[in-house]
Amino acid sequence: MAITAKVTSNASAKSVGTQNASKSSDSFNIKASAIPISLTSYPNIKNVQDAVEKVTGQVSVTDTAPGSPSEGELWYDTDDDKFYIRDEDSWNEVVSSISGTVDGGSY
Numbered sequence: 001m002a003i004t005a006k007v008t009s010n011a012s013a014k015s016v017g018t019q020n021a022s023k024s025s026d027s028f029n030i031k032a033s034a035i036p037i038s039l040t041s042y043p044n045i046k047n048v049q050d051a052v053e054k055v056t057g058q059v060s061v062t063d064t065a066p067g068s069p070s071e072g073e074l075w076y077d078t079d080d081d082k083f084y085i086r087d088e089d090s091w092n093e094v095v096s097s098i099s100g101t102v103d104g105g106s107y
Contacts, residue, residue, distance in 0.1 A: 065091055 033049035045051050055074065060066040063079035073086040074094075084091040 031049075032052060033047050035048040037045065037047060037051060039045050039051070042051075042054065045054055058072070059074040059076065060069075061076045061078060063077065065077075065084075066073065066075055069075070069086045069091075071086055071088055075084045075086070075091060076082075077084065083094040085094055086092075
């Protein structure tokens with residue numbers, strides 16, 4: 001899987017994780033497997049690719065809640081466009097509201 005990052009700089013290359021990606025128009029193709037991460041609770045997950053694969057089977061994308069869910073399971077409600085996590089015996093909305101401006105930083 002390749003992750004494509006949109007950039008607004010005039011740089012001809014970007015360093016992300018352990019790779020240096022060359023620019024093609026305004027996009028850089030980034031390999032998720034080359035972006036290292038360290039998660040204390042998941043020592044076998046070494047990069048973004050591993051993390052995505054770990055949660056892929058734990059996320060449901062439907063308009064109704066999954067039957068027989070496990071604690072920690074994720075569900076994206078396509079009818080209401082809301083994201084939930086299973087906590088014991090209930091679904092809890094991950095983000096119920098955001099106020100102000102979300103700043104993604106700068107490069």
